[in-house]
Structure formats: structure tokens, C-alpha cells
Amino acid sequence: MKRKNASENFELIFNDFVDYLMPELVPYEASLYLFLLRNSLLRDGTIQIRIGKRSMAQGYGTGSRGKKTNYTHMTRVISGLEVKGCLRVGNTTREGTLYTILLPRDIPLVKEHITNIKISSEDEDDYFTDPKKRQILFERDNWTCQYCGELVSQDNATLDHFVPQSKGGAHSKDNLRTACLVCNGVKSGKSFEEAAPAILCSITQRQKRSQ
Ligand SMILES: [Zn+2]
Structure with a gap:
């Protein structure tokens, strides 16, 4: 039962992501967001992850064909997500930086979308x-x-x-x-x-x- 609830939850998160969040993100931001979600919520149920930029870049795919990690690129993608309210950047230690990932429904851009849709359908x-x-x-x-x-x-x-x-x-x-x-x-x-x-x-x- 618990498992079913969790999977329903993931379905909702996924639907919100596809319907409302993805259109607001550039492809790099979208794939980093999914990578962070996969390694936090989907792995151990928390929405926090401590990770270094190197592992992040390798994990989410910019490191294909053996390219070296581009820190400028990573920083740009992370701050893009931060500006759009998708994650909060915490302190940095040896093990990396602490990121808090916001679920689609908690992201202001998505909230706004959902409210607008509700209002217009109510009016109709x-x-x-x-x-x-x-x-x-x-x-x-x-x-x-x-x-x-x-x-x-x-x-x-x-x-x-x-x-x-x-x-x-x-x-x-x-x-x-x-x-x-x-x-x-x-x-x-x-x-x-x-x-x-x-x-x-x-x-x-x-x-x-x-x-
Ligand atoms: Zn009558």
C-alpha cells in the first residue's frame, strides 16, 4: 500500500514536471533537475543531496565522449535552476555542495501555471x-x-x-x-x-x- 502511494506520488511529480516545469527549462536544466531528483527523492526519499560539480556533470551527461567537466557550464545550469526556484544552494564542504530540490508543485513557476489553469477553467x-x-x-x-x-x-x-x-x-x-x-x-x-x-x-x- 505504502509502495503504491509512493508510485502515485512519483506519477504526479512526473506529470507536473512534463506539463508545467519542462517548458520553463532549457534542456540542460531539465536533465540536471531530473538527475538531482533521481539521486535524492527517488533514491532515499529526501529532497536534499550533497554532491560536487564533477560528479554532477558526469552523472547528468555532459561528460559524454570523454569531455572534461566544464565548471562554467555547470555553474550556469545550477544558477539557472536556482533562479527559476527549482533548487536551493546550501553550504559547500569537501563532499560537495548541499542542494535542496523543490518538487514541481512547490516551484513558484509551476504553482502559477496550475493556479492560472484552475482560474480559467472555473471561469469557463x-x-x-x-x-x-x-x-x-x-x-x-x-x-x-x-x-x-x-x-x-x-x-x-x-x-x-x-x-x-x-x-x-x-x-x-x-x-x-x-x-x-x-x-x-x-x-x-x-x-x-x-x-x-x-x-x-x-x-x-x-x-x-x-x-
Ligand atoms: Zn416553474
């Missing part, structure tokens, strides 16, 4: 607050109360939350139905099952009155 789904989107739903329902079948107009049309907001119902187009003032008042705050008898009763009374 809000058919309750936006007057133009309300009109779309009234049109969809042919300006007819979805409970009693009465025609409604610009003056008295309302939108009812089929699953009430108090029970987690969203401002989404699927959860909103055109309703007359009376039906909306009767149903207010209740699920359809709870409100159905009262709605039926109200419809019958109105029919009697109009006869």
Missing part, C-alpha cells in the same frame, strides 16, 4: 454569474421553466441549481436549469428528489387557480 464553467452565459442557458431551455413548463421572460427567468450549491452543485451548464420564480423558490436549496412533491403540489395549485 461559470454559467451562473456571467449574464451572457445565462442567456445561452435560457435559449437552450427555450425560455421554459424546466419544472412546470411555463414560459419565462427576461424579467422573471431564473437559473436553478439542479444539485443545490449547498450540496456541492456547481455553476456549470449541466447543473443549471431555467426555472420560473415560483418553482425556483419551491426547490431552493433542495435536491430534485426532496423538492419534487412540493413542486408538483405547487404546479397543481397554480393550474387550479388558472382554471
